[in-house]
Each structure stands twice: as C-alpha cells, then as structure tokens.
Amino acid sequence: MRTRLAIKVHAILERYFPERRVFLRSDTETRFIRLRPATQLVAFSGAAAIVAWAIIATSILLMDSIGAGNFREQAKRDQRTYENRLNSLSHERDKRAEEAIAAQERFSSALDQISVMQSELLASEIRRRELETGIEVIQTTLRRTMNERETAREESTALALALEDGEASGDGASGGAVDDGTLDFLTAALQDAARERDETIANAQDALVHADEMAYQIRLMQDQNEQIFSQLEDAMTISVKPLDKMFRDAGLNTESLIGSVRRGHTGQGGPLTPLSFSTRGEAPSPDAERANRILGQMDELNLYRIAAQKAPFAIPVKNAFRFTSGYGMRWGRMHQGTDFAAAHGTPIHSTADGVVTHAGWLSGYGRLVKVKHEFGIETRYAHLSKIRVKVGQRVSRGEQIGDMGNSGRSTGTHLHYEVRVGGKPVNPMIYIKAAKNVF
Numbered sequence: 001m002r003t004r005l006a007i008k009v010h011a012i013l014e015r016y017f018p019e020r021r022v023f024l025r026s027d028t029e030t031r032f033i034r035l036r037p038a039t040q041l042v043a044f045s046g047a048a049a050i051v052a053w054a055i056i057a058t059s060i061l062l063m064d065s066i067g068a069g070n071f072r073e074q075a076k077r078d079q080r081t082y083e084n085r086l087n088s089l090s091h092e093r094d095k096r097a098e099e100a101i102a103a104q105e106r107f108s109s110a111l112d113q114i115s116v117m118q119s120e121l122l123a124s125e126i127r128r129r130e131l132e133t134g135i136e137v138i139q140t141t142l143r144r145t146m147n148e149r150e151t152a153r154e155e156s157t158a159l160a161l162a163l164e165d166g167e168a169s170g171d172g173a174s175g176g177a178v179d180d181g182t183l184d185f186l187t188a189a190l191q192d193a194a195r196e197r198d199e200t201i202a203n204a205q206d207a208l209v210h211a212d213e214m215a216y217q218i219r220l221m222q223d224q225n226e227q228i229f230s231q232l233e234d235a236m237t238i239s240v241k242p243l244d245k246m247f248r249d250a251g252l253n254t255e256s257l258i259g260s261v262r263r264g265h266t267g268q269g270g271p272l273t274p275l276s277f278s279t280r281g282e283a284p285s286p287d288a289e290r291a292n293r294i295l296g297q298m299d300e301l302n303l304y305r306i307a308a309q310k311a312p313f314a315i316p317v318k319n320a321f322r323f324t325s326g327y328g329m330r331w332g333r334m335h336q337g338t339d340f341a342a343a344h345g346t347p348i349h350s351t352a353d354g355v356v357t358h359a360g361w362l363s364g365y366g367r368l369v370k371v372k373h374e375f376g377i378e379t380r381y382a383h384l385s386k387i388r389v390k391v392g393q394r395v396s397r398g399e400q401i402g403d404m405g406n407s408g409r410s411t412g413t414h415l416h417y418e419v420r421v422g423g424k425p426v427n428p429m430i431y432i433k434a435a436k437n438v439f
Contacts, residue, residue, distance in 0.1 A: 010038075020040070021035070309353050318347070322341045344405060349398050351379055355394055378420045379418065380418035385402075389402070
C-alpha cells in the first residue's frame with residue numbers, strides 16, 4: 001500500500017518536476033548529477049520560501065518607512081498645533097492680565113471716589129447740623145423778638161393812656177396847666193417804644209427771610225445728600241459683589257472668612273473703625289440709618305480687601321510665560337500643581353500675604369519656598385534657581401521671593417506652583433480664575 005502511494009506521488013511529481021540530469025564535463029571525463037522530482041520540489045520550495053520572505057520583509061520595511069514618515073509628519077503637525085495652542089493660551093493670558101490690571105485700576109478708582117464721597121457725606125452732614133442749629137437760633141431769636149414787640153406795644157399803650165390821664169387831671173385841677181417834665185418823659189418813652197417796635201418788626205422780617213433762605217439751603221443739602229447716598233450705594237454694590245463672587249468661586253466661605261478678618265482687626269481707629277452719627281438719644285432719622293448702613297458696607301469692603309490680600313488670588317509670575325502643565329494626572333501620577341515656564345532667573349512673587357515656613361532644598365522640589373497664609377492656606381514655589389527670603393520672614397502679596405530655575409527633578413526651566421488648603425493640594429487655577437475679573 002505504501003509502495004503504491006509512493007508510486008502515485010512520484011508520478012504526480014514527474015508531471016511537474018521531471019527528472020533532470022546536470023552534466024559536469026572536464027577534460028578527461030564527464031559526470032552528471034541526477035535531480036529527482038523530490039529533490040527539485042525541495043529546492044523549489046526553499047527558493048519560493050526565500051523569495052516570499054524577501055518580498056514580505058521588503059514590504060514590511062517599506063510600510064515601516066512610510067509609517068515612520070507619516071508618524072513624523074503627524075508628530076510635527078501635533079507639535080505645531082500644540083505650539084499654536086500654547087501661543088493662543090499665552091495671548092489669552094496676556095489679555096486676561098491686561099483686563100485684570102484694568103479692573104484693578106477701576107476698582108482703585110472706585111475706592112478713591114468712595115473716599116471722596118464719604119468725606120463729602122460727612123461734611124454735608126456737619127453743614128446740615130449747623131444749618132439746623134442756625135434755624136433753631138433764628139427761631140429762638142424770632143420768638144424773643146416777637147415777645148419784645150408785644151411788650152413794647154403794651155408799654156406804648158400804657159404810656160399813651162397815662163399821658164391822656166395826665167392831661168385830663170391837669171385840665172381839671174389847674175385849669176389847663178400841664179407838668180412839662182412829665183409830658184417830655186412820656187413823649188420820649190413813647191418815641192423809644194415806637195422805635196423799638198419798628199426795629200423788632202424789621203428784625204422779625206429779616207429773620208423770616210433768613211429762615212426761608214436757610215430752609216432752601218437745607219432742601220439743596222438734602223438733594224445733594226440723596227445724590228451722594230445713591231452714588232455711594234451704587235459704588236458699594238459694584239465693589240462688594242465681585243469680591244464676594246471671587247471668594248465663593250474659590251470655594252471659600254465668605255461669612256467665616258470676613259468674621260476671621262474682623263476678629264483679627266478689632267483695634268479702634270483708622271480706616272476699619274465703623275463710623276456712625278449720634279442721634280442724641282432720639283430715634284435715628286432715615287438719612288442717619290442710610291448713612292450708617294453705607295458706612296457698614298464700607299467697613300465690609302475694607303474687610304474683603306484685607307481678606308483678598310491674604311488669599312492666593314494673584315499669579316506668581318508677572319513676566320511673560322508659558323503655561324506648560326496643569327493640575328491633574330500626568331504620566332500615570334498626580335501632578336499636584338501648575339507649571340509656568342519662562343526665562344531662567346524670572347522673578348517669582350508671593351501670591352498673598354503670609355509667613356515663610358520653608359526656604360531651602362527639598363527632595364524633588366529642588367530649591368523650594370513655602371508660604372503660610374490665613375484661612376489654612378499654603379503656597380509652594382519649586383525648582384527655583386535662587387531663594388530671596390528666609391524662614392519666619394513675613395512677605396506681602398506681590399513681593400519677590402525667588403528666581404525661576406531648574407533645580408530638583410525638572411526637565412527644564414519652569415516654576416512648579418502649588419496651593420494647599422488644610423494640607424491637601426487643590427488646583428491653583430481655581431483661585432487665579434476666580435480673581436480674573438477683579439484684580
């Protein structure tokens with residue numbers, strides 16, 4: 001059976017690969033090599049395999065070359081897109097910085113106007129009280145003058161009656177003889193009473209005219225006060241609401257925050273002293289209540305301003321920079337801050353008032369500055385090339401604390417900026433974005 005199968009296979013191979021002989025001839029003899037069908041099949045299969053392998057390898061290399069070229073082109077396109085995006089973000093950041101500076105200038109201008117209006121309000125209140133006091137004096141003088149006029153009239157009438165009685169008694173007793181001394185005295189007294197009466201009437205008329213003028217001035221002062229009150233209330237609304245929204249956007253509780261600042265500034269005197277108008281034991285007037293309410297809002301505005309200086313709402317880099325990495329997962333690890341790239345030695349500024357708690361080398365951070373702020377907030381400034389503060393030093397918002405560098409685990413010159421609340425890292429852009437329309 002096996003021989004029959006072999007014969008059949010051999011016949012099939014003979015059809016496609018007939019037996020061939022390769023003759024090798026030399027000078028003295030001739031030899032040949034017999035190539036059986038099976039041998040030819042093996043040789044053909046080997047050659048086909050080599051050719052197939054060469055074709056496949058060439059195709060793979062060609063495809064890899066084409067793919068590598070496409071990948072490089074795609075990488076270049078992605079890089080150009082990324083650079084355009086970074087340039088767009090940088091332009092947007094510069095635009096937002098300009099808007100923030102303009103908003104801060106408007107805010108400062110509004111505060112200056114509020115200060116001027118407050119001075120005008122206090123001055124107008126003092127003038128109003130002086131006018132009220134003047135009217136009271138005029139009214140008292142007018143009443144006294146009217147009483148004196150009535151008294152003068154009564155004395156004039158009594159003197160006239162006495163004069164008539166004297167003339168009648170003189171006619172009956174002495175036949176028309178009159179005491180010249182008594183007559184002269186009565187005449188002089190009557191003239192004095194008439195003159196005093198005329199002066200009193202003239203003074204009363206002048207007092208009435210002056211009272212009308214004072215009442216007109218009071219009405220003008222009331223209109224001016226109403227305008228000042230309206231402007232102050234509008235200014236308070238424009239100034240306080242953006243600050244309140246800024247703190248709420250940053251996730252801070254404004255009530256506890258303002259309460260904390262107020263407890264830290266309880267001394268009397270200065271701009272934080274609440275102002276009020278004395279009502280002398282009487283029920284406060286609507287104007288007094290309105291003024292006290294505005295002054296209370298001014299005090300709250302001052303507290304907001306102080307709180308804003310103590311929270312990290314500013315940007316640590318004031319020069320031109322590139323935003324290179326944000327808060328979140330990066331390369332499988334949590335990136336707990338925001339990276340700003342700029343030239344080596346670019347000044348780094350504190351983003352809020354606080355106290356330096358670390359100023360030196362710390363593991364992968366390199367040269368690091370930690371600043372402790374109010375409300376349980378801490379900021380970190382890493383990879384610095386130079387540190388310009390010391391531990392325990394108090395720093396103000398915007399004060400330079402170091403220079404940008406490449407120390408520690410860093411792939412290039414940049415600032416790694418962190419914000420921590422209660423020891424836990426939070427996204428610094430929350431504070432920066434919250435203040436973009438205020439500062």
